[in-house]
Amino acid sequence: MKNITYICLLSLITMVVSCTDVVDVEVPTAEPRLVIEASLDWEKGTSGMNQTIKLSTTTPYFETDLPNAVTGAAVSVTRASDNTVFVFEDQQNGTYTTNAFGAILNDVYTLNVVYEDETFTATETLLSTTPITNVTQTKDDGFDPDALEVNVYFDDPVDETNFYILKYQDTSDFFPDLVTVSDEFLNGNEIHLIYEKRGDEEEDEFQPGDVVDINIYNVTKEYYNYIGILNNQSGSSGNPFTPAPVELLGNCINITNKENYPYGYFRVTETDKVSYTFVEE
Known part of the structure; x- marks a missing residue:
């Protein structure tokens, strides 16, 4: 009986030791890409003049603490009807802002970002929104x-x-x-x-x-399709039966170097906002 107990204990120790082995997994990394977060929303009842665009770069999956804010870019939006250019000022933290944006329903707007001698652009129409x-x-x-x-x-x-x-x-x-x-x-x-x-x-x-x-x-x-795909990918984490997420590209393109395409989306729209406070039932 003592021999059996000893053998079982030795087996258990061996299993514990083998579980503590460190396995180094090499995760492939890609060159950083520009990420453009440009949602210009004209809230009903406001002038819509204050707008912000965010620029960053992608980071390795396990190194999310790396600084990735993009500074030094030239950012502007042009309104097609009168060629008015709205310049977004660099705030030195990855955000670019303006307090003079002019929102006109059904007008066409073009985003222009110049970063590291490459030009990124996208075009959208400012749509009205039902309240x-x-x-x-x-x-x-x-x-x-x-x-x-x-x-x-x-x-x-x-x-x-x-x-x-x-x-x-x-x-x-x-x-x-x-x-x-x-x-x-x-x-x-x-x-x-x-x-x-x-x-x-x-x-x-x-x-x-x-x-x-x-x-x-x-x-x-x-x-609409872009957000639908984004929701499907973000909601599939942990499900072994869902396909692997695919590279999701928005409407922004690099007209200088097509191979160095960006991520993100340029959107211009009116929005209606309501805040609701839950009460005891």
Whole structure:
């Protein structure tokens, strides 16, 4: 019996020791690419003059603490109807800002970024957005009958093809959730969307007193598809049956060197915003 015990103990020690071996995995890295975050949003009821564009570079997967803010670039946006150029000033932290942007509905805008002797550009049309007509809260329409959910209502215009992005931002969270909606089967009707924040713990759900900012954007079909793919890729983490994420390119191109293409998207749109505070039911 003593011999058997000794053998089992020796086997256990061997297993523990072998589990502590360090395995070095070489992760392939690529040359840094420019990342353009250029969402110019004209909020209803404001002048829309204050706008910000962010520039950064990609970093290796396991080295996210590396500084990657891009400074020293020349950033501008041109309005097609009158060739007005809006210059975005370098704030020396990766952001470029203007307080004189001129938003005109259905006008065409072109982004121009010059960085390290290469020119990056993109073009978008500033679309009008239908307003949010009502926001309510319920508990019985989502996945969890005990979880608070927010209901958003808006009217889809008749005889138009529209693509919407709904942004839900819990003011206590760092990242928002983006939801894509098409009017393919809802054209000309009132659209009712239910949003329920889910998590592993009950505390991850909406609680009385929580504040959620809700933005609605009417966007191009291209941007609608872009966000849809982005959501699918970010939501597939940990699922062994989903395909590997593909390289997601936006509408920005490098006209100097096509091989050195950037990431990111240039978007110009009107937006309607509502803030909702949950109450005790």
